[in-house]
Amino acid sequence: MGLEEEIEEIEEEIANTPYNKSTEAHIGRLKSKLAEKKEKLENQSSAGGGTGYSVEKTGDATVALVGFPSVGKSSLLNALTNAESETGEYEFTTLDVNPGMCKHRGANIQILDVPGLIEGAATGKGDGKQVLSVVRNADLIVFVLSVFEIEQYDRLQEELYDINVRVDQEPPRVTVRPKHKDGIKITSSADQDLDEETIKDVLRDQGYVNADVNLGEKVDIDRLIDGLMENREYIPSIACVNKVDLINPDYKAEVDEQLRERGLDPREVTFISAEAEKGLEALKDRMWESLGLIRVYMDKPGRGVDWEEPLVLREGSTIEDAVSKLGGEFEERFRFARVSGPSATHDEQQVGDQHVLEDEDVLKLILRR
Ligand SMILES: Nc1nc2c(ncn2[C@@H]2O[C@H](COP(=O)(O)OP(=O)(O)O)[C@@H](O)[C@H]2O)c(=O)[nH]1
Ligand SMILES: [Mg+2]
Incomplete structure (x- = not known):
């Protein structure tokens, strides 16, 4: 039987199994097996000849x-x-x-x-x-x-x-730390509906024998599996x-x-x-x-504020991120910055590299000579 048929068979079985407490563990294992087989199939198809559709990411x-x-x-x-x-x-x-x-x-x-x-x-x-x-x-x-x-x-x-x-969706808050012995230990900061044994079965199916698992949210089987797989976006x-x-x-x-x-x-x-x-x-x-983009207008020495071509960053970016995007001498010779605008308490507030910028800030970088 080929991979694709196996996948179809498992999908069918999942669809035909009513979900309740007594079938939960079984469904967990089926879904886990399904995820594994799908990943295998994906690896097979992308191995042959590349995608041919990759588009280079450019811009902000x-x-x-x-x-x-x-x-x-x-x-x-x-x-x-x-x-x-x-x-x-x-x-x-x-x-x-x-x-x-x-x-x-x-x-x-x-x-x-x-x-x-x-x-x-x-x-x-x-x-x-x-x-x-x-x-x-x-x-x-x-x-x-x-x-x-x-x-x-x-x-x-x-x-x-x-x-x-x-x-x-946010990535599931599931962390797994493999160990050398002592089996699978689960800690959870939320009440779980899933049985501990179901969770352990899913982990074992994913190849974990000894591991500390932390669940930072209430997970269902799908979220749990997502949290264990690395190929989710x-x-x-x-x-x-x-x-x-x-x-x-x-x-x-x-x-x-x-x-x-x-x-x-x-x-x-x-x-x-x-x-x-x-x-x-x-x-x-x-x-x-x-x-979640923000604009930061650069105040350039001797040239004033460039209102035309802002530096575009992600929300939550710091001065450090801005300097790193500018690169070159800005990165090498950065001393401190002066910020005016939404993130500043007053005009030309002196700030360090951990200061968080906001949309439409005006930024002046003070460099070492
Ligand atoms: N009336 C109208 N027709 C539209 C609009 N946008 C696209 N079309 C028409 O819908 C058809 C399909 O458009 P296209 O852009 O090729 O769709 P695509 O297959 O999703 O890329 C074309 O005949 C377009 O002219 C619109 O806003 N209004
Ligand atoms: Mg089209």
């Missing part, structure tokens, strides 16, 4: 557009960036990943138009899963939905889960609804309802028209916020 952050064919991903990419992505009246126009660069609030945001599994499978061209796996490197996923096909959201979520992308997401130029205002309530059914708050979803170029600024703002 990378955003992946994920959606079904014909929802308007390529149109959106073109509207947001300088890229010329092929668009068409018919489905399956995009067979490779198209990158483009979007400039917003001084940041260069790389945008990838990612065709999904559906395209690859439907056309037989390319391996959809491999194309979709480009998403794994993104800092943010933007789900693109057509205003008439909100239900596609469910399937997109499933596909991402399938390639080990965990959308809008945890990526935030936002959603946008495209082609709103095609509906009349009455229909909006219907769309809102469909979004709510899927746990999406309509107020947090951006309604756009890629074609009519509507809602694009709002979408860029949302991308910026979800990426």
